[in-house]
Amino acid sequence: MAEEQSSIQVCVRARPLNPRERHEGHRECVSFDEPTKQVVVTAVDKNTLLQLRGKTALGYAFDRRYGPECTSDSIYDDRVHALVESCFKGYNATVLAYGQTGSGKTHTMSGGQGIHGLVEEGITPRVIRHLFQIVENIQKRQKPGEQIEVTACALELYNEDLLDLSVRSGREELISKNGWDTVRASMGLKLQHTHTHTHGRVVPEVVGAHEKKVSNANELAKFYHDCMVNRSTGSTKLNDRSSRSHAIFTINIHRTIVDVLEEVGSDMKARVRTSDYSSKLHLVDLAGSERVKRSGATGKELKEACNINGGLLALGNVIVALATESEAKKESKKGHIPYRDSKLTRLLQDSLGGNSLTVLISCISPSEMDFEETNNTLKYANRACLIKNTPLPNNYASVEEDLLPSLPTNAPGGLGMMQLQALLEDHGRQRELREKKEREKRDKELRRLADLAAARSEESKRPGYQRLRAQQYYEDLRKQLASGKTSIPTSQVIGDENLKGFGSGRHRFADLNMSVDGTLQPLTPGSNERGSARSRIQLMRASTSRTPSSGSKRYGQLSQSHNFQRGGVSSSQDWEPQAGPENDFFEQESPRAQAGNDSFVEDEQASKSQADNGDTGEDQEAAAKQAAISKSKFRRGQGAQKEAATPEKEAEPEPETETQGETETQGEVEAQTPTAETNNEDQTYDLIQDDSMPKLLARFRVNTHDTLAVYKAISKEDFQDVVGLLPENTPLPASEKMTYLLARLELNPNRDLNETLQRVVSKETTMNEAVGPAVGCLMATFGTNMISSCIFDFEDPEELKYYDVEERIELWGLQIPHTSARPPLEAVAAQETEAGKENPQGSEVTPWTSIDRLNMSIGLLFALCTHALDNGIRCGFCVPRPQLLKRWLQAGVRMRQIQSELKLIYPESAHDYDYYKASTVAYFMVNEVRDGLEERLAIVP
Numbered sequence: 053m054a055e056e057q058s059s060i061q062v063c064v065r066a067r068p069l070n071p072r073e074r075h076e077g078h079r080e081c082v083s084f085d086e087p088t089k090q091v092v093v094t095a096v097d098k099n100t101l102l103q104l105r106g107k108t109a110l111g112y113a114f115d116r117r118y119g120p121e122c123t124s125d126s127i128y129d130d131r132v133h134a135l136v137e138s139c140f141k142g143y144n145a146t147v148l149a150y151g152q153t154g155s156g157k158t159h160t161m162s163g164g165q166g167i168h169g170l171v172e173e174g175i176t177p178r179v180i181r182h183l184f185q186i187v188e189n190i191q192k193r194q195k196p197g198e199q200i201e202v203t204a205c206a207l208e209l210y211n212e213d214l215l216d217l218s219v220r221s222g223r224e225e226l227i228s229k230n231g232w233d234t235v236r237a238s239m240g241l242k243l244q245h246t247h248t249h250t251h252g253r254v255v256p257e258v259v260g261a262h263e264k265k266v267s268n269a270n271e272l273a274k275f276y277h278d279c280m281v282n283r284s285t286g287s288t289k290l291n292d293r294s295s296r297s298h299a300i301f302t303i304n305i306h307r308t309i310v311d312v313l314e315e316v317g318s319d320m321k322a323r324v325r326t327s328d329y330s331s332k333l334h335l336v337d338l339a340g341s342e343r344v345k346r347s348g349a350t351g352k353e354l355k356e357a358c359n360i361n362g363g364l365l366a367l368g369n370v371i372v373a374l375a376t377e378s379e380a381k382k383e384s385k386k387g388h389i390p391y392r393d394s395k396l397t398r399l400l401q402d403s404l405g406g407n408s409l410t411v412l413i414s415c416i417s418p419s420e421m422d423f424e425e426t427n428n429t430l431k432y433a434n435r436a437c438l439i440k441n442t443p444l445p446n447n448y449a450s451v452e453e454d455l456l457p458s459l460p461t462n463a464p465g466g467l468g469m470m471q472l473q474a475l476l477e478d479h480g481r482q483r484e485l486r487e488k489k490e491r492e493k494r495d496k497e498l499r500r501l502a503d504l505a506a507a508r509s510e511e512s513k514r515p516g517y518q519r520l521r522a523q524q525y526y527e528d529l530r531k532q533l534a535s536g537k538t539s540i541p542t543s544q545v546i547g548d549e550n551l552k553g554f555g556s557g558r559h560r561f562a563d564l565n566m567s568v569d570g571t572l573q574p575l576t577p578g579s580n581e582r583g584s585a586r587s588r589i590q591l592m593r594a595s596t597s598r599t600p601s602s603g604s605k606r607y608g609q610l611s612q613s614h615n616f617q618r619g620g621v622s623s624s625q626d627w628e629p630q631a632g633p634e635n636d637f638f639e640q641e642s643p644r645a646q647a648g649n650d651s652f653v654e655d656e657q658a659s660k661s662q663a664d665n666g667d668t669g670e671d672q673e674a675a676a677k678q679a680a681i682s683k684s685k686f687r688r689g690q691g692a693q694k695e696a697a698t699p700e701k702e703a704e705p706e707p708e709t710e711t712q713g714e715t716e717t718q719g720e721v722e723a724q725t726p727t728a729e730t731n732n733e734d735q736t737y738d739l740i741q742d743d744s745m746p747k748l749l750a751r752f753r754v755n756t757h758d759t760l761a762v763y764k765a766i767s768k769e770d771f772q773d774v775v776g777l778l779p780e781n782t783p784l785p786a787s788e789k790m791t792y793l794l795a796r797l798e799l800n801p802n803r804d805l806n807e808t809l810q811r812v813v814s815k816e817t818t819m820n821e822a823v824g825p826a827v828g829c830l831m832a833t834f835g836t837n838m839i840s841s842c843i844f845d846f847e848d849p850e851e852l853k854y855y856d857v858e859e860r861i862e863l864w865g866l867q868i869p870h871t872s873a874r875p876p877l878e879a880v881a882a883q884e885t886e887a888g889k890e891n892p893q894g895s896e897v898t899p900w901t902s903i904d905r906l907n908m909s910i911g912l913l914f915a916l917c918t919h920a921l922d923n924g925i926r927c928g929f930c931v932p933r934p935q936l937l938k939r940w941l942q943a944g945v946r947m948r949q950i951q952s953e954l955k956l957i958y959p960e961s962a963h964d965y966d967y968y969k970a971s972t973v974a975y976f977m978v979n980e981v982r983d984g985l986e987e988r989l990a991i992v993p
């Protein structure tokens with residue numbers, strides 16, 4: 053069947069000004085221009101004028117626009133009515149309300165008393181009524197061979213957890229008693245991807261949600277109401293009853309039709325066809341985006357806001373990517389759609405760009421104070437108009453059978469009611485049986501995976517887990533290679549030509565003496581170099597090591613000798629301004645590393661004073677144990693630094709409070725070393741071997757819409773350096789996916805970044821010669837296309853489907869514009885005019901001075917942090933060119949270098965490759981930088 057595409061139907065609904073806004077005298081900035089079908093946002097003051105970049109108004113055309121006076125009636129009739137009817141033909145459909153907080157999404161979807169005091173029926177109750185009208189009509193026709201079954205389920209996506217709204221009872225008590233993490237394990241639902249019966253597509257499916265079977269509209273309406281009462285709501289400055297979760301109410305329609313193809317013949321057989329149609333109607337009320345500064349969210353609400361904004365940002369990116377893809381389709385280009393960036397986008401995968409008929413209702417506020425959000429909503433809605441879905445009916449299990457009617461016919465020669473009823477029932481039983489079997493199979497698999505996950509989590513707490521995991525990984529890989537069954541062809545691993553020739557030519561599988569295709573290979577010359585690097589490192593270790601029995605201490609010594617540490621652990625440093633020439637930044641970092649770190653000293657003092665207080669009770673021990681488990685990796689790095697800062701403490705017995713944590717840590721480090729080698733100093737700690745864990749984590753997306761790049765995908769385990777820097781109790785980003793991603797990267801035979809970096813550290817080679825395109829700078833000069841082409845996306849939904857961990861930190865990159873001419877500085881120009889000078893900008897072009905660049909970059913950094921803070925982003929990440937970072941530090945910007953193997957991909961072919969080759973990665977807490985800049989540089993927001 054030819055696949056027909058249909059655009060997403062987008063409409064805009066503006067609510068009236070609410071009493072608060074009227075009381076505060078807000079002006080309206082939204083109007084409708086009927087002749088051009090545009091929703092127009094108008095600049096009502098200087099601020100909005102600025103946001104429109106000098107234009108007085110901006111118009112967005114939409115087929116359907118609903119002003120404050122409109123009710124849901126017209127939206128329903130125009131857009132939703134036809135959708136509900138399509139569901140009975142087997143099409144999936146979605147109605148999705150989107151917009152900032154307080155803009156009227158819940159009002160549109162659920163109804164209630166409006167600002168004008170009138171009670172309005174929302175879209176969902178209307179859908180329920182309409183749907184059962186159709187069911188009744190079908191039933192009224194009394195076609196015997198037809199059966200309809202309606203079920204529904206209600207979910208909410210709250211703080212990235214999927215929950216069943218129909219079984220909330222007792223959730224609060226359980227959370228307060230056992231903590232959310234425990235409750236999540238029992239109440240959280242799984243999102244997985246399954247193959248559809250028809251079309252062979254992979255669609256998202258929520259496993260474990262309670263499906264309520266309903267037989268009439270009242271029953272369904274009651275179910276909906278009960279579920280929505282359970283939804284997480286809260287009060288903010290912008291909405292008294294703000295939804296803090298995305299709600300998805302799904303109605304499943306299952307229709308079975310038995311058609312009699314041939315009536316009973318002389319052989320007493322009839323030929324019948326039984327067809328099943330099933331469709332899903334999703335009614336989605338998203339939580340609204342909010343600027344936390346305005347909503348006043350703190351604590352729990354702040355966390356909620358961060359999650360809401362994160363999901364919506366991902367949704368925006370999906371919309372932009374799909375719209376771009378639709379535009380590019382004329383050139384038959386297929387782009388990457390970042391569905392997997394959030395649970396919300398995964399859930400809506402089928403509704404946006406899938407096979408659903410979709411209506412997007414963009415809700416906006418008319419108030420001038422909401423100008424920016426309104427403009428943003430309209431911008432995305434406008435892009436969404438371009439998205440094309442491919443609706444296909446879900447008709448499956450159409451069976452034609454010869455049947456011997458066992459019951460006498462009502463009319464001579466024809467199949468009677470009772471026979472058809474019997475056939476239907478029989479078919480229904482068969483279907484139930486089939487579904488039951490499928491459910492059981494799935495449940496069994498889920499149980500198996502849950503057991504596996506639990507066992508793995510237990511195992512991960514055991515000392516030496518990392519080591520075991522690495523060994524196991526290599527063992528599996530060795531078997532896989534030997535059998536010649538590599539599931540991933542090398543060509544798929546790195547999909548970009550720029551990255552060819554990655555690494556130094558010798559890959560770690562040379563240890564296995566095998567290539568990825570399973571054939572035996574001679575070792576390359578690089579292996580000798582490795583050997584020498586190894587012995588050199590061991591020599592250094594031997595000369596610096598003072599306490600042979602302590603793994604963590606040896607590790608500490610090593611960490612001081614090498615910039616690159618093992619197991620993804622790395623340290624960070626607060627940088628201080630340094631006077632002197634603008635040397636290569638990379639070269640400058642070693643002396644600083646040796647100099648120790650204030651924050652570590654502080655930490656040590658804190659723990660010491662704790663110990664001095666004699667606070668060594670059970671509670672503390674438990675807490676220390678917990679802390680040691682959760683931050684063990686970070687502590688290793690930290691411990692290493694501490695030891696360097698206070699070497700005289702080594703001889704002293706460690707305070708009791710520290711012992712617990714250190715024992716854990718130490719245990720882990722030692723256990724990672726093969727037992728046979730434990731007492732041999734030279735072999736006890738093999739830096740290279742321990743570093744052989746795959747750990748390059750780089751998957752970045754460029755938001756082509758803006759000038760900022762969004763750098764994502766951080767895992768708990770492998771970015772512990774970053775995680776360790778977060779304030780206590782910050783939810784840790786975690787993603788099982790990363791482990792998988794790493795494994796994939798491992799399969800690239802030429803990639804051996806860690807080893808190469810070791811060689812650079814041991815001065816066997818220079819960075820430029822050795823690393824080639826593996827190291828570089830993302831931000832300072834990125835060209836959007838170039839980076840887009842470097843996207844790694846190795847995730848296979850099939851293999852990842854049960855790994856449902858999605859929390860991530862968002863890291864933002866910063867671009868410094870490199871224009872040759874500087875725009876006139878207003879203040880300077882004004883001063884000069886006042887002083888009677890000619891306008892210096894008039895005829896000649898003023899080049900940028902380095903101070904200009906610095907000011908500009910700091911301004912940008914400030915703007916970035918403000919934006920990030922408003923969006924609930926906690927930490928930032930950038931790779932500025934070396935000199936610039938130095939200057940930032942001089943200007944008091946608090947940055948910390950990440951000394952891990954986190955390296956970015958920058959193609960050697962890039963014209964400025966050499967210039968940026970020594971760039972380093974810096975990390976910062978957004979609020980610190982913003983506050984610092986505000987304070988020191990007197991920047992007025």
Ligand SMILES: Nc1ncnc2c1ncn2[C@@H]1O[C@H](COP(=O)(O)OP(=O)(O)OP(=O)(O)O)[C@@H](O)[C@H]1O
Pocket residue numbers: 066067068070120151152153154155156157158159160164165166167168291293294295296338339340341415
């Ligand atoms: N079109 C409208 N006409 C009349 N009143 C409206 C309209 N839209 C919204 N309202 C009222 O505005 C208030 C906020 O609306 P609502 O709660 O639906 O916003 P929301 O977008 O769902 O917000 P959040 O994202 O915070 O949940 C409610 O009191 C609602 O009744």
